[in-house]
Amino acid sequence: MRLFTLNVEQQETENSYLIAPDNASDAILVDPTSFTVSMLRTIEDNELYIRSILLTHPRELRVSGIGTILKVYDATLYATYPNVHGYPTARVQGGDTLELSGFHVKVLSLDEYSRHAVMFSVSSFLFCGPAMSAGIVAENGTQIERMLLAEALRKQFSMLSPTTLLFPLHGPPSTIEAELTLNIDLTDPSDGGVL
Numbered sequence: 001m002r003l004f005t006l007n008v009e010q011q012e013t014e015n016s017y018l019i020a021p022d023n024a025s026d027a028i029l030v031d032p033t034s035f036t037v038s039m040l041r042t043i044e045d046n047e048l049y050i051r052s053i054l055l056t057h058p059r060e061l062r063v064s065g066i067g068t069i070l071k072v073y074d075a076t077l078y079a080t081y082p083n084v085h086g087y088p089t090a091r092v093q094g095g096d097t098l099e100l101s102g103f104h105v106k107v108l109s110l111d112e113y114s115r116h117a118v119m120f121s122v123s124s125f126l127f128c129g130p131a132m133s134a135g136i137v138a139e140n141g142t143q144i145e146r147m148l149l150a151e152a153l154r155k156q157f158s159m160l161s162p163t164t165l166l167f168p169l170h171g172p173p174s175t176i177e178a179e180l181t182l183n184i185d186l187t188d189p190s191d192g193g194v195l
Helices: 037-045 066-072 143-157 176-182
Strands: 002-009 013-020 026-030 049-054 076-079 097-100 103-109 118-122 125-129 165-168
Touching: 002 037, 013 037, 013 165, 049 066, 049 097, 103 143, 143 176
Parallel strands: 026 049, 049 076, 125 165
Antiparallel strands: 002 013, 013 026, 097 103, 103 118, 118 125
16 A cells, blocks of 8 residues: 655645555545645656545535546545535445445544544544544534544544554644543543543
């Protein structure tokens, strides 16, 4: 598996991710917030073709580049919404497993927080979008919303390997083990933590 992190400088750095099999050209793009020349170069220099676009939380993402991407590549959008900026999607929900570009892509819900927020698990990678960043549960929303999101994240993390790598929309990658150990927002309340 090949994984590329595509950073987009907007108000703050946003991460999009490109996943491709070792010996094939079909690729998956995760949470593209825009479509830049450097993103196009990465795709083309590696002789890849975008077949699938995964959106973790379309309402929270600035996905201004979707139209351009879909003009260049014949890709399918996967999201919880029936359409994104007028472009139809293949709707997903927690519990779905997709077969995309030779990968098993599992859809993990964050229903306790929002019925439109999901994470995508591919091999030992978890793409969590705006739900969290290394050391921080999403800063948007009220304290109650953040507590609900923290509970949803703890629930999903408990079903995955502690060595699973987390790839957020903002900030550096992390692991489930690091987040459950060091992220004060995810400290289990029964262990005397904050939440």
